[in-house]
Amino acid sequence: MTASLTDGLVVKGLTKRFGTKVAVDDVSFDIAPGKILGLLGPNGAGKTTTISMITGLLNKTSGSVTLFGEPLTPTNTAIRRRFGVVPQDLALFDDLSAAENVRYFGGLYGLRGPALKNGVDRALAVVGLSEHQNQRPATFSGGMQRRLNIAMALVHQPELIFMDEPTVGIDPQSRNYILTAIEKMRSQGMTVVYTSHYMEEVERLADKIVIIDHGKVIVQGTEAELVNLVTTTKQVSITVAEPKLVNVAPLLAIAGVQQATVQGQELQLVTAVESNPLNQVLMTLIDQGVTVDQVDQPQIDLETVFLNLTGRNLRD
Numbered sequence: 459m460t461a462s463l464t465d466g467l468v469v470k471g472l473t474k475r476f477g478t479k480v481a482v483d484d485v486s487f488d489i490a491p492g493k494i495l496g497l498l499g500p501n502g503a504g505k506t507t508t509i510s511m512i513t514g515l516l517n518k519t520s521g522s523v524t525l526f527g528e529p530l531t532p533t534n535t536a537i538r539r540r541f542g543v544v545p546q547d548l549a550l551f552d553d554l555s556a557a558e559n560v561r562y563f564g565g566l567y568g569l570r571g572p573a574l575k576n577g578v579d580r581a582l583a584v585v586g587l588s589e590h591q592n593q594r595p596a597t598f599s600g601g602m603q604r605r606l607n608i609a610m611a612l613v614h615q616p617e618l619i620f621m622d623e624p625t626v627g628i629d630p631q632s633r634n635y636i637l638t639a640i641e642k643m644r645s646q647g648m649t650v651v652y653t654s655h656y657m658e659e660v661e662r663l664a665d666k667i668v669i670i671d672h673g674k675v676i677v678q679g680t681e682a683e684l685v686n687l688v689t690t691t692k693q694v695s696i697t698v699a700e701p702k703l704v705n706v707a708p709l710l711a712i713a714g715v716q717q718a719t720v721q722g723q724e725l726q727l728v729t730a731v732e733s734n735p736l737n738q739v740l741m742t743l744i745d746q747g748v749t750v751d752q753v754d755q756p757q758i759d760l761e762t763v764f765l766n767l768t769g770r771n772l773r774d
């Protein structure tokens with residue numbers, strides 16, 4: 459059966475006021491099952507408040523949330539068992555071992571006996587902590603503690619997991635471990651909602667990106683769609699060993715190549731961002747007997763998108 463979009467997470471008009479401050483302002487987005495949504499925004503943009511309202515930690519001022527086609531309300535306990543939450547702040551019991559911490563959470567979700575044991579074993583394996591399961595979290599690095607927190611949210615094998623800035627302040631190895639674990643979760647069909655102010659992580663992971671700032675959605679879409687919003691073309695410079703051998707006519711015939719000129723040792727191209735014809739250009743040059751020494755192309759990233767749309771840097 460093909461899943462429809464309403465089988466995933468649908469957030470409509472979510473708003474949170476603290477007194478006169480509007481922390482989250484009419485936020486709407488959706489994500490299909492089995493995909494990763496990256497909620498990207500600078501500190502204070504409203505990411506945690508958004509996740510807290512969706513997961514029921516915080517009452518919303520207005521708006522609606524449906525998950526797997528059902529309303530996500532505080533009283534709908536059945537649907538609440540189908541997702542997991544990794545909060546921004548660590549929530550670990552220091553006097554319990556890693557496995558006992560995970561087991562405790564599994565118990566809260568009603569798991570018992572072999573189902574609980576399997577859940578604990580699987581969750582610890584996903585985050586690479588099986589070998590450390592009998593150690594207490596106090597002996598762990600910050601990154602390992604964060605991974606344990608993720609295992610606690612996975613123990614009941616949720617279909618969707620919310621992660622609020624899970625890589626803040628941890629070592630690069632743990633960060634990479636977490637990002638790889640998230641990719642594995644998606645490959646097993648899990649839906650992931652991931653907040654971050656690190657655009658590199660969102661670029662690596664997210665199937666769909668929602669950029670928020672000052673509580674409002676500025677833009678949403680795939681990375682290519684967002685990049686397309688700020689520019690439709692890019693300049694590529696290819697340094698070649700034999701510029702005289704370059705025949706530009708076949709290059710201009712490639713879809714997405716808008717201009718091609720040879721200047722000194724360099725072949726300068728203007729290409730459409732959408733069609734990304736670079737591989738075909740390189741193959742054509744090789745066919746022409748041209749040696750390619752270097753390819754330079756400016757990086758159009760989410761930082762550029764954010765700067766373009768807000769006039770500010772993501773990490774101001």
Ligand SMILES: Nc1ncnc2c1ncn2[C@@H]1O[C@H](COP(=O)(O)OP(=O)(O)OP(=O)(O)O)[C@@H](O)[C@H]1O
Nearest residue numbers: 476479481499500501502503504505506507508623
């Ligand atoms: N309980 C509260 N009372 C008043 N204002 C609040 C409260 N919680 C959050 N805010 C404000 O709402 C805005 C959004 O905060 P939020 O924590 O959701 O941002 P964020 O994008 O998650 O940032 P960070 O990464 O720093 O947590 C901020 O201006 C914050 O000061």
